[in-house]
Amino acid sequence: MSLLGAGILGFIAVNVAMLLAGWGVWYERKFAGRMQSRPGPTEVGPIGLLQPIADILKLMQKEDTVPRDADAGLFHLAPPLTVLVTLAVMAVTPFGPGLVVADLEVGLLFALAIGSVIVLPVWMAGWASNNKYALLGAMRSAAQGVAYEVPLLLAAAVPVIYAGSFRISDIVEAQAGYHWYVGWPPGPGLVAFCLFFLCSLAEANRIPFDIPEAESELVAGVSIEYSGMKFGLFYVAEYLHTIIASLLAALLFLGGWEGPGSDQAPWLGTVWLLAKTLGLFGFIFWARWTFMRYRSDQLMRLCWVVFVPTGLALVASSAVLVWLGVV
Amino acid sequence: MALARWSGMPALGDVPVQIDVDPYMDIDAYDAEGDLMVLNLGPQHPSTHGVFRVKLYLDGEVCIKAVPYLGYLHRGVEKLCEKLTYANVIPIVDKNDYVAPMTSEWGLVAGFEKLIGVEPTPRAKVMRTILGELQRCASHLLWIGTFTLDMGGAIGGGATVFMHTFREREAILDVFAELTGCRFHYNHFTVGGQRHDVPAGWGAMVKAVCDLLEARTEEYESYLTDNTVFKARTVGVGVIDRQLCLEHGLGGPIGRASGVDFDLRRDGDDYGAYGTVDWKVHTHTDGDCYARYLVRLNELRTSIAIVRQLIDGIPEGPICSLKQVKLPGAVKPKAKASMAYAAIETPRGELGTWVMANSERKLMPHPYRCKLRPPSLHAVSLLPYICPGNNVSDIVVTLGSLDPIMGEVDR
Numbered sequence: 001m002s003l004l005g006a007g008i009l010g011f012i013a014v015n016v017a018m019l020l021a022g023w024g025v026w027y028e029r030k031f032a033g034r035m036q037s038r039p040g041p042t043e044v045g046p047i048g049l050l051q052p053i054a055d056i057l058k059l060m061q062k063e064d065t066v067p068r069d070a071d072a073g074l075f076h077l078a079p080p081l082t083v084l085v086t087l088a089v090m091a092v093t094p095f096g097p098g099l100v101v102a103d104l105e106v107g108l109l110f111a112l113a114i115g116s117v118i119v120l121p122v123w124m125a126g127w128a129s130n131n132k133y134a135l136l137g138a139m140r141s142a143a144q145g146v147a148y149e150v151p152l153l154l155a156a157a158v159p160v161i162y163a164g165s166f167r168i169s170d171i172v173e174a175q176a177g178y179h180w181y182v183g184w185p186p187g188p189g190l191v192a193f194c195l196f197f198l199c200s201l202a203e204a205n206r207i208p209f210d211i212p213e214a215e216s217e218l219v220a221g222v223s224i225e226y227s228g229m230k231f232g233l234f235y236v237a238e239y240l241h242t243i244i245a246s247l248l249a250a251l252l253f254l255g256g257w258e259g260p261g262s263d264q265a266p267w268l269g270t271v272w273l274l275a276k277t278l279g280l281f282g283f284i285f286w287a288r289w290t291f292m293r294y295r296s297d298q299l300m301r302l303c304w305v306v307f308v309p310t311g312l313a314l315v316a317s318s319a320v321l322v323w324l325g326v327v
Numbered sequence: 328m329a330l331a332r333w334s335g336m337p338a339l340g341d342v343p344v345q346i347d348v349d350p351y352m353d354i355d356a357y358d359a360e361g362d363l364m365v366l367n368l369g370p371q372h373p374s375t376h377g378v379f380r381v382k383l384y385l386d387g388e389v390c391i392k393a394v395p396y397l398g399y400l401h402r403g404v405e406k407l408c409e410k411l412t413y414a415n416v417i418p419i420v421d422k423n424d425y426v427a428p429m430t431s432e433w434g435l436v437a438g439f440e441k442l443i444g445v446e447p448t449p450r451a452k453v454m455r456t457i458l459g460e461l462q463r464c465a466s467h468l469l470w471i472g473t474f475t476l477d478m479g480g481a482i483g484g485g486a487t488v489f490m491h492t493f494r495e496r497e498a499i500l501d502v503f504a505e506l507t508g509c510r511f512h513y514n515h516f517t518v519g520g521q522r523h524d525v526p527a528g529w530g531a532m533v534k535a536v537c538d539l540l541e542a543r544t545e546e547y548e549s550y551l552t553d554n555t556v557f558k559a560r561t562v563g564v565g566v567i568d569r570q571l572c573l574e575h576g577l578g579g580p581i582g583r584a585s586g587v588d589f590d591l592r593r594d595g596d597d598y599g600a601y602g603t604v605d606w607k608v609h610t611h612t613d614g615d616c617y618a619r620y621l622v623r624l625n626e627l628r629t630s631i632a633i634v635r636q637l638i639d640g641i642p643e644g645p646i647c648s649l650k651q652v653k654l655p656g657a658v659k660p661k662a663k664a665s666m667a668y669a670a671i672e673t674p675r676g677e678l679g680t681w682v683m684a685n686s687e688r689k690l691m692p693h694p695y696r697c698k699l700r701p702p703s704l705h706a707v708s709l710l711p712y713i714c715p716g717n718n719v720s721d722i723v724v725t726l727g728s729l730d731p732i733m734g735e736v737d738r
Contacts, residue, residue: 032486035487036491037494038490133366136719140388217720217723219373289484289486291554292475292478292554292556292557293485295560295718296388296720298559
């Protein structure tokens with residue numbers, strides 16, 4: 001793919017992702033409203049569809065406050081950096097057959113590596129705010145991000161071992177013929193899918209793993225001192241992270257763009273991928289509006305005592321399956 | 328450098344930190360170098376149930392010492408009682424326990440009646456019991472909602488429970504509004520009885536609410552009681568032992584969850600119509616947040632059962648044993664008793680009213696001194712004993728499980 005083509009595709013991908021993040025908020029608010037027996041947003045536009053635009057306009061009009069003793073440089077830098085880091089993952093994720101900005105040979109490794117950098121801007125925000133709640137939130141976030149990186153990688157190693165490649169499009173191609181890793185071969189793939197998805201929730205700070213934000217304890221965690229659009233950027237990053245986690249899970253375990261009719265019409269594959277992503281996205285909301293939150297030490301115990309051993313066992317068992325020639 | 332002592336593997340151990348709980352510990356001697364972080368939880372904090380403030384000395388996220396500060400909602404209610412007539416005092420105590428104004432009024436009126444020597448009419452007694460139990464349901468429903476909110480956040484699963492319990496509470500408030508015209512600050516109780524008689528069709532309305540509540544209580548039970556995350560956050564958290572409850576005069580759901588088998592509806596002065604109905608007191612022995620949840624959930628069911636038994640048999644007759652209830656100042660204390668103490672069981676525990684008549688100038692129809700004994704004050708006074716050694720997250724949950732209403736703590 002030429003540089004220009006990649007540029008255009010990247011532009012489209014980023015804008016689609018931003019739109020998804022914006023209307024993801026609408027989707028979630030409607031979803032939550034239904035769960036809580038209330039209508040959700042209804043006022044702005046038909047069935048409240050223009051609510052994200054109104055929200056963004058409101059956020060942009062807010063006064064941009066900086067605490068007196070804050071480290072202003074870091075304080076201003078952190079919110080855009082969170083969005084930037086999250087968007088960088090999209091450089092290597094394919095959106096259909098051949099539709100990828102940079103089809104790196106180590107694409108999955110790049111995605112997971114750049115995704116884990118998000119700990120840094122969050123920690124920057126918490127430290128620069130010079131607020132005790134923000135500091136507690138940032139410490140929790142760093143601990144959680146580093147800990148959940150391990151099982152996330154172990155779970156992502158299963159499709160890599162099956163497909164024998166770090167290139168995401170290779171992994172999707174290896175699942176062709178409806179041999180999706182979530183179900184075929186039965187066993188490790190399904191567990192790895194669940195593990196990958198749960199760890200992604202933890203990475204994206206979603207309930208039941210939203211300890212860094214923890215609004216009932218830490219008020220708003222790292223974003224406590226932010227106002228206006230800078231506050232909004234944290235939410236954009238959070239939704240982007242959630243979308244990308246869903247996208248990666250769909251690519252690695254749910255056959256990517258494969259679906260009825262996708263081999264005749266490649267554009268249908270993109271639609272299928274989007275549908276799978278949004279389905280997982282909705283599942284995240286379902287979990288969020290159902291569960292309470294774990295305590296931070298319980299979360300760490302869950303990671304080191306349950307998730308990491310499970311991940312190691314998954315890597316071993318998938319390797320055995322490959323050795324036996326099942327895959 | 329003073330640090331909490333870690334024992335064993337923090338990731339594996341059940342008790343990560345051991346701290347000697349001493350609420351009067353001199354923090355400057357313990358932490359001479361100032362390494363601890365002081366966190367002012369409140370008075371502006373989403374989980375402090377109003378304007379409560381607790382100063383936490385934190386080692387990492389573990390609390391070493393907790394100092395509660397009260398008085399942010401002090402309105403001088405007790406002083407006001409000395410300047411207002413007996414009838415005028417009643418509406419202002421609505422705002423004390425603003426989650427359960429009916430029982431708040433009842434506690435005050437019970438004290439006044441004992442002082443003046445007036446007995447409510449049989450009709451008023453049954454009506455009061457029904458209202459008191461409905462108010463208990465409303466209060467416990469709100470508690471379940473805010474408690475899950477404390478551990479699940481305003482944007483999460485906790486909010487889902489909160490919205491649902493709030494919806495059912497609204498049905499109870501509609502019943503109250505039908506009777507008194509107000510959703511919240513009723514001014515319904517008077518010395519000797521009550522102000523408003525039952526409107527037509529009210530009994531059917533109450534029964535419909537009881538049906539609704541019974542079904543929905545099952546729903547909450549199925550949602551929360553075996554919920555893994557809910558149990559992980561509540562079982563073994565904020566344990567209060569029986570002795571501490573007794574030392575601090577804690578009855579109510581908190582005491583009963585810690586094994587104090589005491590309920591003023593059964594063990595106190597004979598008030599209301601509790602003697603005529605079949606009900607039982609629920610206790611638990613664990614004393615943790617989960618036990619408090621179970622006790623309150625069972626009390627919700629018991630209250631519905633009590634209302635069901637009474638709603639069809641409200642005796643006919645006058646609603647008030649005094650004639651001029653509506654005129655301020657009409658109530659004058661007799662010289663029978665110069666002071667009296669009466670207590671009732673509110674949703675939070677023992678609400679006592681100690682009131683002293685103005686014996687020197689008998690024509691002055693206001694109390695000489697009125698002292699309220701709010702249950703929430705005693706609950707909050709436990710915090711320095713149960714917070715040390717806990718994580719900030721657990722402190723928020725523990726505070727929520729005590730169900731403090733700052734209006735009645737500060738008065």
